[in-house]
Amino acid sequence: MNSExxxxxxxxxxKGTLAFILLNILKNNEFYGYELIxxxxxxxxxxIAEGTLYPLMNRLKKEGLVTSRWAEQDSGIPRKYYKxxxxxxxxxxxxxxxxxxxxxxxQKLIK
Amino acid sequence: xATSGNVxxxxxxxxxxxxxxxxxxxxxxxxxxxxxxxxxxxxKSDKEDILMEFNSHIYEGLQNTNKENQVEKILKITQRLGDxxxxxxxxxxxxxxxxATRTFNxxxxxxxxxxxxxxxxxxxxxxxxxICLFVFGIFMAIKIVHPEDTGLFLKDGEFIALGRLQSSxxxxxxxxxxxxxxxxxxxxxxxxxxxxxxxxxxxK
Numbered sequence: 001m002n003s004e005x006x007x008x009x010x011x012x013x014x015k016g017t018l019a020f021i022l023l024n025i026l027k028n029n030e031f032y033g034y035e036l037i038x039x040x041x042x043x044x045x046x047x048i049a050e051g052t053l054y055p056l057m058n059r060l061k062k063e064g065l066v067t068s069r070w071a072e073q074d075s076g077i078p079r080k081y082y083k084x085x086x087x088x089x090x091x092x093x094x095x096x097x098x099x100x101x102x103x104x105x106x107q108k109l110i111k
Numbered sequence: 112x113a114t115s116g117n118v119x120x121x122x123x124x125x126x127x128x129x130x131x132x133x134x135x136x137x138x139x140x141x142x143x144x145x146x147x148x149x150x151x152x153x154x155k156s157d158k159e160d161i162l163m164e165f166n167s168h169i170y171e172g173l174q175n176t177n178k179e180n181q182v183e184k185i186l187k188i189t190q191r192l193g194d195x196x197x198x199x200x201x202x203x204x205x206x207x208x209x210x211a212t213r214t215f216n217x218x219x220x221x222x223x224x225x226x227x228x229x230x231x232x233x234x235x236x237x238x239x240x241x242i243c244l245f246v247f248g249i250f251m252a253i254k255i256v257h258p259e260d261t262g263l264f265l266k267d268g269e270f271i272a273l274g275r276l277q278s279s280x281x282x283x284x285x286x287x288x289x290x291x292x293x294x295x296x297x298x299x300x301x302x303x304x305x306x307x308x309x310x311x312x313x314x315k
Binding site: 034049052 | 161172192
């Protein structure tokens with residue numbers, strides 16, 4: 001097995017699906033950055049440099065898929081919560097449809 | 112943009128985390144310093160926003176990492192976050208270009224182009240376009256030194272040269288004293304056009 005090729009391919013898949021995963025996590029709840037990472041760990045085995053989450057969230061916000069708000073905490077260190085927008089919800093639906101198609105095609109192929 | 116939601120009740124300023132352990136404090140301070148150094152080119156509000164968000168990440172991490180001592184905790188958290196210089200790069204590039212196209216400030220434009228130059232050919236093209244604007248500045252300087260043979264030269268209504276013409280082969284300079292202001296105006300207009308183009312490419 002060419003494990004180097006597999007590793008490269010895996011990191012491309014990760015990169016390509018990260019936004020999809022995060023939007024899914026935000027589907028039913030609002031979360032702050034650290035919680036998003038925890039949720040990702042809970043559901044996937046994807047390991048990323050955690051700091052890269054924030055550039056990505058900024059991009060999703062710029063695309064109008066999420067909004068954010070600062071929430072004061074007793075500690076004096078506020079949390080920034082992210083939430084899906086209506087556009088985010090409909091975008092996610094579109095992504096899910098595509099994902100299901102892709103999954104079906106791949107299942108047929110690898111049989 | 113109106114719904115960006117960064118409405119903040121108090122002064123928009125990061126509150127440092129205090130550690131009992133001195134080594135842990137040092138590691139934390141060093142990480143924050145590296146962050147500050149990486150984001151110096153950004154607007155103040157963007158800087159604080161990024162700092163506060165990473166600070167919150169570190170703080171929440173400290174609350175949720177239970178087993179080790181403080182030094183191990185902060186080490187683990189900062190390692191997982193990654194090198195600020197690397198991790199923040201795309202965020203800085205993005206925020207900088209937002210600021211540049213919002214303010215039309217040449218300093219921000221220049222910094223944004225430098226930051227984004229690696230992310231594709233399109234920015235190289237813009238870099239070249241902006242550099243071309245310097246030509247107009249050079250023309251204005253030459254005009255002041257050699258007022259006689261610098262200008263816009265026409266011959267029988269056809270374009271011959273823009274700039275300095277050594278032996279004016281029957282070509283007539285048409286702008287005269289207007290050369291400097293016209294060059295300035297053209298450069299300014301192009302500058303605005305390029306920046307609007309830059310803004311449009313960003314929206315795609």
